[in-house]
Amino acid sequence: MSESRTPTLDGVWLGLDLGTQSARCAAVDGTGQVLATGAHPLTGRREGRRHEQDPEEWWTALAAACREALAGIDARRVRGLAVDGTSGTILLADAHGTPLTPGLMYDDGRADTQAAVVNAAGAQVWQELGYRSMQPSWALPKLRWLLDREPAAEGTRLLHQVDLVTWRLTGHQVASDASHALKTGYHLTEERWPEKVMAELGVPEGMLPGVVRPGTVLGTVCADAAAATGIPPGTAVVAGMTDGCAAQIGAGALASGAWNSVLGTTLVLKGSSPHLVRDPSGVVYCHRGPGGTWLPGGASSSGAGVLSQHFHGENLEVLTERAAALDPDAVAYPLVSTGGERFPFRAPDAEPFVIGEVPTRAAEFHAYLLGVACLERLCFDHLDLLGAPVDGPLTLTGGGARNRYWCELRADVLGRPVRLPEQAEGALGMAVLAATSSGVPLEEAAASMVRIGDEIRPSPARTARWTPLYLRFVDELTRRGWLDHAVAAHARRRAAP
Template sequence: MSVWIGIDLGTQSVRALAVAGDGRVLGTGSRPLTSHRDGPRHEQDPEQWWRELAAATREALRGVPAGERVEGVAVDATSGTILLTDAEGRAVTPALMYDDRRADATRANEAGAAVWERLGYRRMQPNWALPKLLWLLRDAPPGARAAHQSDFVNRRLVGHEVATDLSNALKTGVDLIDERWPSDVFDVLGVPEGMLPAVVRPGARLGTVCAAAAEETGLPEGTPVIAGTTDGCAAQLGAGARQPGSWNSVIGTTLVLKGVTKELIHDPLGVVYSHRAPDGSWLPGGASSTGAGVLSRDLPGADLDALSRRAAERYGRRLPPVVTYPLVSRGERFPFAAPAAEGFTLGEPADDVERYAAILLGAAFVERLCFDYLDLLGAPVDGEIILTGGATRSAYWTRLRADVLERPVTLRENAEPALGMAVLAGGDPAAMIRTSAVVEPSDAGVRGPYLRFVAELEQRGWLDGRAAAHARERTTR
């Protein structure tokens, strides 16, 4: 029996899975990670990544029967996290995490405007890796090298310098079309030649586990180490959204959509950007600021499972009469850019059950609007829709999302980033990714309430007229 190891190096923890070729999880391991936060500052200690990754991997391997062969290992990491190392791979700065906002993107956007436009996302945000790299360069020691979170631990695994993957390099400004660093842009920005690692596609072989790493992690020496992806792309791989037109919709604290297209999608608003898939296709996506995070804020201490059951009993497959636009924080990022957007409720909830259902309905409406906007950009949206994230624990919310989308939705038995990395490491996705259910939509009379919600967003000046008109046109087809 062959075994693949997938490792999810996140913000709060590192998780390792040992997965058999038929999809059975033979062993798991998890270790917490700590952060240092202060206003816009968010740092982590890279050495802790390695220590806890090694411990989690050893724990996961305890479940692998003796004599079974470990065929490969791959690691995903948080998008936009970066640090500086010396020539031997030792950290010389803390790691600036994905949401550290001390940098300014002005210089990067001025120097790289033509490239960012060509790549479809138009502009960088202050928390992207390239602005943070420029911020770190102010006090960089001679000979310092840039490393993403995954690069740091992959180097420890193989014992020598490694290439970075195109997915983690996206927010550092890699040219995803030519699959190289845009040297003319970095010359203007003063990034020293040789500071950046070589780039490869996710799924490329980086080397094999060295003796020192084998001793610390328990991975057999000589195990192939495969270039991973960002955590979001890893979750998409774990969900099995791999064919053009298929989408993974994740509702956790916030809503994230990621799909597959043959061609690069260009977004005039810059709210959709695309990663490069291992096979050369494209992985467009966007992240909304709406989601389940509003539930804990607006219903503190509530038994959400009980509210879900009561909502299902009260409304069945009918829509709730009240809808909330559930913004977790001020400002929206997708399917439109509106820094001043704030949450609102249309109607007056009678009690906590109605307040709960209104939040769920609003998130489902935003999810549908995301698909309307992606269709406007020319992305195929007619394939399988796979739902993952904490929201799928609510059967009521899942049914409501199917009704609002007016599409069947698929649930997986196990869809997590670490599984996606086990697949990328060489496992067979057809065998390792299992469907638990397909939920069919019912006629819940969604179109009128949805269009009133769209009209409200347009009236407030957040959703532009072209996107609103397209949503109306798709709804009345």
Template sequence: MMFEGEPEAWLGIDLGTQSVRALLVTADGTVLGAGTAPLTNHRDGVRHEQDPGEWWEAVCTASRSAMSLPRGRGSIAGLAVCGTSGTVLLTDAQGRPLTRGLMYDDGRAMAEAARVGMQTSWALPKALWLLDAHGPGRVTHQPDVITAKLTGGTVPTDSSHALKTGYDAEHEAWPPQLAHLGAVLPEVVRPGTRLGEVCRAAAEATGIPAGTPVVAGMTDGCAAQIASGALRHGAWNSVLGTTLVLKGASARPVRDDAGVVYNHRAPDGSWLPGGASSVGAGALPAGADPAELDKEAAAYEPSGVLTYPLASSGGERFPFFAPEATAFTLGTPASEADGWAAVLQGVAFTERLCLDYLHHLGAPIDGPLTFTGGAARSAYWNQLRADILGRPARVPEQIEPALGMAVLAAYGTGTGGRALSEVADRMVRIRTVLEPRASHTARFTEPYARLVDELETRGWLPTPLATHTRNRLNQDTIDS
């Protein structure tokens, strides 16, 4: 629904762990409105749940805030919703929740994960646990609850969220080994597919005009990738928040027998390979002053200690799979700033090792690299990462997954036949381009090599990858 003289805009909705975020964005990337609403997390040991009813209430609040500016009202040409990858629940035939949502890091489905050969962070083990614990129901992903409420009826899920429920994205079908689940599994469509329109009841609750097209979304990681503009083959987006996620673009799936790297199907049928590490900003000490410690950390390049900064106790997932892996620090920091520097550098070393692993698998990694996620707000850490990686990096103005959903909504509602990458080129604004400083890159060669040795010695990093990494490091040294 449009009013005369108003700019055409699209609404992106991001269902995060801590909050729901909504952004109303025009075709040139101008943000007309933004809204947010907090979410409550219910944690108890390995249990982590959220109330699906609260998801909807938060969407209503965030959407109304995004629509509150006069120029934002009635201007929405479409919307899309992303959610946390691996979050799942059961609903009835009308799409009404029967259970709470089991979040991506809920750890109760260990037996089911072992049975199907998946990590507990994936959705299928949790779905099987729910079916066993709570009885019949329809397996539903987090955004499907919202799109069903928006359209007033059950809707298909998107293949991006279905991936971790065992969906075969290459053949675009549920695999034969899941045939016994039958109607329990939802219909699946590609991201960007039109699901329906906002119904009157939803319009009254959210402030989104009735009749607004609702487009199938993607996971939050893919949404962040779209928001980064990293959609042309060989481009990568490094999302650094509590943990680290790398997602790229490729003409073909990246094959990985170890199952560390997985492949989402892009709306145009190409591929978005990626992996999620357990290191990240979550390993930084709570209560510290990041701005002040960033300034002081510059005196410790490299740090006097070597840290592998896992942000959780669940082992490592990428660049290697080692459920038994734990965080470690070799040496004693000379000061609080030295310890802070060690974590920043340890995350960047892991990021470099992730890129080395992707190169080892034959993935295209020669395109532009973009930094997004909450940690991309740190100018010091951004430059440090570019220095340790030894390659340029871009930082967009907006680092919100909600922006990625606005871009996908614009693509899915028809943009004159333009590819998703072309739509993103118009809507994503790059704020900063970082160039690596060769003298700084050289400082980190020895500690990076030492970390690779330590990870291999502990039996977590496979020797073929360690060897490949050393060969690349030696070649870089020769070339420099």
């Protein structure tokens, strides 16, 4: 009689991450220890609303990052890998996987005309899926934009960014993951492509890839890929997720009501819900997580990027120290983008503003720190109004989380504890997801591999101090016509003693 095998996290798991500026690989063991990392830069072309990268560079950069990471460890211990990429980034390739177009990046905004066509054709489906409409930067409008410029030849394939990589890793085309397929119009509840919508849009039958849930084993590393990357042949290749979801897994924000707030150039919130969260305003959308979970979230056009815009070249540590010593009465709306706001409200005409006096650079600096915290609180008020569970543990990640005072300020404005993981990048999240190929459930793998470094508890007195300023911020957004009155009223109700 054969013995049943108990799932185990023994071995090394690789997380591969395709960011905007670099490709990264992290080798992680089953306890969450990062054994080695590798990184290689990526280049892109930006001009107005155009943002492209060379898809071949994704593969060569990731291969170099993998070789660097594996140079210092025993590669024979590697058991599996998963890949994340930027959400909505696509290309067209031929039947052999050779790119036919540049990679149209996640924020390429040239498909505004096509977005209107896509939203007219798929209105009912997009409503069912909760996000109501697609933005020009989403994948399906960009696919229509590519097809409008040149009809697809026989055998042409639509690939998401990671699909090119998994094709190279396995040596043949494999299924895409539902996380990357979301912005191409994949029907997440029925788990199929909406054929009538695609036919109306003129997307050729056979162009779209097959789709599986994240965490599904797609195949194994082939000999050619092993030679290029140093990853042992036969290593399991696991269906990944978009970069925001990867960071959420890396932060361990997987229990119902748990959230990860990523503060980089812009603010991105990702949470976990037992049900699909639908947003009539269309600023929140849900990924389908591994298993039966849903991962609601939104990406703002505001965030820490305002610091590099307004305080470029200044010593931010000194400014933080001086700002922390103040008791200012000013808050700034920290909009980074010139294209308006995306979350927690949609306002194409939004522009930055400051409430109150900022007589010094430190006071101005504090106003922007506080503005991000207020915007973050408004995000949670909006999510709560939609019925999303928001009361679970909250982790803070991204470059902004390295500023201790800012984390304390955010905890005080939110009035809730925040946790700071030791390591929460997308590559770690993909290593955790890869580890599920051993049979261990995702939450169990995350519990073992995600390490929380610190927890910051709010000061009730400071929460009370900042709440009136938060409500002034909400009132100003409402007065300018950007914030819906129902959201503003809900924010006031939640702020009431």
